Amino acid sequence: CANMTNRVGTAALTLMLIGTATTHPRVHRVELEEPPVHPALRPRIDVAEGGGRGGDDPLHAGLHVNLQWQQVAPSLAAVVGTPVPAVPAARKTASGGCNVTGSWEYGPEPGYIYTWVETAERQIQCFAGSDVWHAASGVVGVDATVTLTFADQSCPGANRGFPAVVKHGTLNSGCDLLVMDDTQPNCPTQGQCLYRRVAPPPPHPPPCAVNSTAVLDVDWLRCRAAAITAGCREPISGGTANPTNAGINATFAFTPDATHSYGAQWTRDFAYMVMGGGAVMDPVETKKSVRYTFAGQRADGCMPDRVQINGLSVMSPGAAGSGFADHAIDNAPFAVLLLAAASTAWGPDKPLFCSLEPSAKRALAFVNRSANGLVYNDPVRPNCTYGFTDTVAKTGNLLFCSLLFVDASRKMAELSSQFGCGDSAAYAKEATLTAGSIDTLKDPASALWLAATVDNRIPDVWGTCYLVALNLSTQASRQAAMDALVANKTLYFRAGQVRSMPYPATWTRCFGGRCPPPGTYQNGAYWATPLNYVASAMQSTGHTDFAVTVIAEAIADFQANGIYEDVDYGYPANARGVLNYTASVTNALLGAAIVGAHPKDIGTTPGL
Numbered sequence: 001c002a003n004m005t006n007r008v009g010t011a012a013l014t015l016m017l018i019g020t021a022t023t024h025p026r027v028h029r030v031e032l033e034e035p036p037v038h039p040a041l042r043p044r045i046d047v048a049e050g051g052g053r054g055g056d057d058p059l060h061a062g063l064h065v066n067l068q069w070q071q072v073a074p075s076l077a078a079v080v081g082t083p084v085p086a087v088p089a090a091r092k093t094a095s096g097g098c099n100v101t102g103s104w105e106y107g108p109e110p111g112y113i114y115t116w117v118e119t120a121e122r123q124i125q126c127f128a129g130s131d132v133w134h135a136a137s138g139v140v141g142v143d144a145t146v147t148l149t150f151a152d153q154s155c156p157g158a159n160r161g162f163p164a165v166v167k168h169g170t171l172n173s174g175c176d177l178l179v180m181d182d183t184q185p186n187c188p189t190q191g192q193c194l195y196r197r198v199a200p201p202p203p204h205p206p207p208c209a210v211n212s213t214a215v216l217d218v219d220w221l222r223c224r225a226a227a228i229t230a231g232c233r234e235p236i237s238g239g240t241a242n243p244t245n246a247g248i249n250a251t252f253a254f255t256p257d258a259t260h261s262y263g264a265q266w267t268r269d270f271a272y273m274v275m276g277g278g279a280v281m282d283p284v285e286t287k288k289s290v291r292y293t294f295a296g297q298r299a300d301g302c303m304p305d306r307v308q309i310n311g312l313s314v315m316s317p318g319a320a321g322s323g324f325a326d327h328a329i330d331n332a333p334f335a336v337l338l339l340a341a342a343s344t345a346w347g348p349d350k351p352l353f354c355s356l357e358p359s360a361k362r363a364l365a366f367v368n369r370s371a372n373g374l375v376y377n378d379p380v381r382p383n384c385t386y387g388f389t390d391t392v393a394k395t396g397n398l399l400f401c402s403l404l405f406v407d408a409s410r411k412m413a414e415l416s417s418q419f420g421c422g423d424s425a426a427y428a429k430e431a432t433l434t435a436g437s438i439d440t441l442k443d444p445a446s447a448l449w450l451a452a453t454v455d456n457r458i459p460d461v462w463g464t465c466y467l468v469a470l471n472l473s474t475q476a477s478r479q480a481a482m483d484a485l486v487a488n489k490t491l492y493f494r495a496g497q498v499r500s501m502p503y504p505a506t507w508t509r510c511f512g513g514r515c516p517p518p519g520t521y522q523n524g525a526y527w528a529t530p531l532n533y534v535a536s537a538m539q540s541t542g543h544t545d546f547a548v549t550v551i552a553e554a555i556a557d558f559q560a561n562g563i564y565e566d567v568d569y570g571y572p573a574n575a576r577g578v579l580n581y582t583a584s585v586t587n588a589l590l591g592a593a594i595v596g597a598h599p600k601d602i603g604t605t606p607g608l
Helices: 117-125 218-231 269-278 283-294 333-341 350-366 399-419 424-436 459-471 476-488 532-539 544-561 582-594
Strands: 010-015 027-031 041-051 061-071 101-108 112-114 133-140 145-150 164-173 179-181 193-198 233-235 250-255 264-266 306-308 497-499 567-569 572-578
Touching: 010 476, 041 582, 164 250, 218 269, 218 544, 218 582, 233 497, 250 264, 250 269, 264 269, 269 283, 269 333, 269 582, 283 333, 283 350, 333 350, 350 399, 399 424, 399 459, 459 476, 459 497, 459 532, 476 532, 497 532, 532 544, 532 582, 544 582
Parallel strands: none
Antiparallel strands: 010 061, 027 041, 041 061, 101 112, 101 133, 101 193, 133 145, 145 164, 164 179, 179 193, 233 250, 264 306, 567 572
C-alpha cells in the first residue's frame, strides 16, 4: 500500500475460502475508515464471491478481494463535456438542488445505453414486463456521491424476499448521469458503470394469471415463457464495427436468463429456447440471432460456446481467453439443433436451412468420435462436454454428447431430404453408427446408462431419459429404465425438477480440480432443463401420468418460488441458481406440450 499512495492503481489479492462459491457472484463493499493518504484519493476494497459461467473463477469456491485507490470525484468530461468538481458549488441534497428519485438506464459505455430489465424479472417477480429500473429513493451527498435504492413499491407483496438493490456512485453536475460503483455485464470498467436518467417506464403489464384448478397451468407457463424470453434479450453492440454481425444486422442476443447474469448468447441455451419457446418468440428477430451464432464459427468448424454482444466468439465455458478447455463438445450438435428448430418452428424455411447447412456439416465433422461412432473426450486433455455440466470433466466415450450427435444428425438428414440441400444419406449413416453403439454405455449395476466410460463413470439420469426419448437401445431396456425412475422418484426428482445423477451421488472429476459443493449447481442440484426429455421418455413407456405429475410439481414450484436455473431444497444444501432462467421455463413448456396438455404450445418438435 505504501507504494500506491501517490497514484491511482489496483492491487489484486485472492483469498480462497472452501465451500463459499455461489452460482453467480455477489459483490460486497468495504470502505477503509482511515483518512486517504493523498487528498485526491481514497482506498476501497471490493470482495466478490466467484461463480457462474464466464465469471472470474466459476469453479473454485473463493472470495476475490480487490484494493483500489480511487479518485474522489472522477471527471466525466468525456461523457458530458465538462469535469465534475470535487465539491459541487451548489450543495446537492435529496430535498435540494438535485432529486435523483426517478428512472435510470444502464449502459456499458458512453453512447450505448439499453433498457435494463431487473425490476420485473429479478427483484420483483409479481410482474412479467421488462422495464427500466425505478429508483424508489435517492440521496445525494455533499461530495457529489449518490445512493440509489432500486425497487418498485407498487408491486404487491414487495420483493418476495429480495431486498431492494442499493448502489453508490458519483453524480454529474446536470443531475442526469451517474458513474456507479457497480458491476454489470459488459461494463468496460467494473466499478465505474454508467447510468442515465430517463423517462418513467410505462405501467407494468398485469401478472400472469394463475389457474389453480388446472392439472397443468400451461397458460401461466406460456405467459412466463413469453416474458422471460423477451426479458433475456440484450442489444448487440457495435453496429457496423461488430464484424460478427456484418450482413446479418441481428438486433438482440438471446441470453440464458432474464436477470442478465450471463450476458451473452449461449448456443445450447438459445437452442433450447427456440425448441421449446418458439411459439412465443419473434421469428424474424430470432432467425437473425441464429445467423449471429453461426457467424461465430471457427475456421476449423468449431461452433461457439457463446457469442458475446460485442461480437467476440468464445469456444469454451469459463472466462473469455482463459476458459476451461479448447471448446465445449456440445457446441456443434446444439448449433445444428438450433438451426433445425429455427428452420421449422414458424413453418418451413428452406433459405435459412440451406444457407447454413454447409456450416452445420463442418460443425458435426469437427466433433471427436471413436471408431464406433460415440463421441469421445480425451482423459488427458479433456474438453467440456454437455454445457449444463460444463464444470464436470467427463472423459472416454460420452453418453449425452453422443445422443446430441444422433439427434442433430437425424435432424440434418430429415431436413436435407425435405429441402433438397445437403447429403441426407451421409447424415443418416453417421446417426445410425453412433446410435448402434449406445449400449456400450449401459450401466451393468443399474437400469440406467453411464455418463462416460472413464472419468465420471456414473449413471446419467438426464442422458437416460434423452436416450429413451430418442428410441435407442431395446424396448425392454427403455422400459426398465423409466420404471426404475418412477419406482424411486425421490432419488431423481424434487419439486418437479431433476438431478443429473441418482441421489446422493456426485461427480468425481471437475475442471480446476474441485467440483461445486455437493447439492449445488451442476453437482447434485435439481434442474427443470431436462423436463422435455423426461416427458417424452415417460410418455413412450406408459408413464404419461407420472410425467404430468412431475411437470405439475415444477409449475407449482415456479409459481411459489420463482423460475430458477437449479434448486436444491436441503438435499443436501439449500441452494438455487440464476432466477428467470430460459431453459427452465421453455423446456417445462415443451414437456407439457409433449404430454398433450396444450396443443397450441407445441411450437416445434424438440428434436426427439
